C-alpha cells in the first residue's frame with residue numbers, strides 16, 4: 009500500500025527492512041492516560057528501555073492526518089501537550105486522515121498501524137475491555153485483538169473494567185490470553201485477579217512459538233501476553249478494590265460516558281490512592297516495554 013498516508017521513521021524502516029526487532033508503543037496512554045508533564049518523561053523512558061534491549065522503539069500516533077510509525081522528540085512532546093489531540097481507535101481513522109487531525113492511538117489504533125508497518129509486538133499498560141457499569145461499553149481494543157495479528161504485551165485489562173466479562177469476550181472471539189510467568193490474569197494495578205488462565209508462557213521463546221503456530225494456521229487476530237505489575241510497586245488488592253468502587257461511583261455521579269470513561273477513572277484512581285495507582289501504572293508500563301522487547305527479539309530470531 010504505497011499510497012498509504014503513513015510515515016515510518018527512517019530508523020524503524022531500516023530495522024524492519026533487515027528483520028531487526030521493533031516494538032510498537034501506543035500513545036493514548038501518553039496523551040490521555042497520564043498527566044503532564046510526567047507523561048512526556050515516561051514516553052521517552054519507555055523508548056529508552058526498549059532501546060536498551062537492543063530493540064528499536066516505534067511510538068505510534070497520527071499527526072496532521074498521517075499515520076506515524078516512530079516519532080521524533082518534538083512530535084512526542086506535541087502529543088504529550090495534548091491540546092487538540094484526539095483519542096483514536098479504529099473508527100476514528102477516516103476522520104483523522106480526511107481532516108488532517110492529530111491523534112493519539114489506543115491499543116486498537118496502534119495495533120492497526122503496527123500491522124500496516126509490519127511490526128509484530130506492541131507494549132501498553134492495560135488493554136481496554138468490557139466496562140463494569142455498562143456491559144455494552146466494550147473497548148475497541150477487544151475486536152481489534154480478534155482481527156489484527158499483533159502480540160499485545162500488557163498487565164491484563166485495566167482493573168476498573170469487568171475482568172471476567174473481558175476474559176469471556178476474548179475466549180468467544182478466539183483470542184489467546186497468555187499469563188507471562190503466571191497462572192492467573194493480573195489485575196493491572198495488582199498482581200492477582202483470582203481469574204485463572206489456561207495458557208502460560210515462561211519466557212520470550214515460548215511466546216514466539218505461539219505466534220509462529222498462530223501464523224502457520226493463518227489464524228486472524230492477536231495474542232494477549234499478560235504480565236503482572238512489578239511486586240514492589242503493585243497495589244494491594246484490597247486497596248485497589250476500594251478505590252475502584254469509589255471511582256466508579258464518581259463516574260456515575262458525573263455521568264461520564266464514551267471515550268472519556270477510561271481516562272476519567274484512571275485519574276480518579278490516582279487521587280483516591282494518593283498517587284500509588286500512578287506509581288503502579290508507571291512501573292508496569294516500564295516492565296511491559298522491556299518484556300515486549302525481549303519477545304520481539306525472540307520473534308525476530310524465529311523469523312515470524
Ligand code: PSU
Pocket residue numbers: 034035036037040041042113114115116132133134135136137146147148149266267268269270274289293
Ligand atoms: N494503559 C494504560 N493507560 C491507558 C491505556 C492503556 O496504562 O490509558 C489506554 C490504551 O490506549 C487503551 C485505552 O487502548 O486506554 C482503552 O480505552 P477505552 O477503554 O476507551 O477503549
Ligand code: MN
Pocket residue numbers: 145146147148266267269
Ligand atoms: Mn468505551
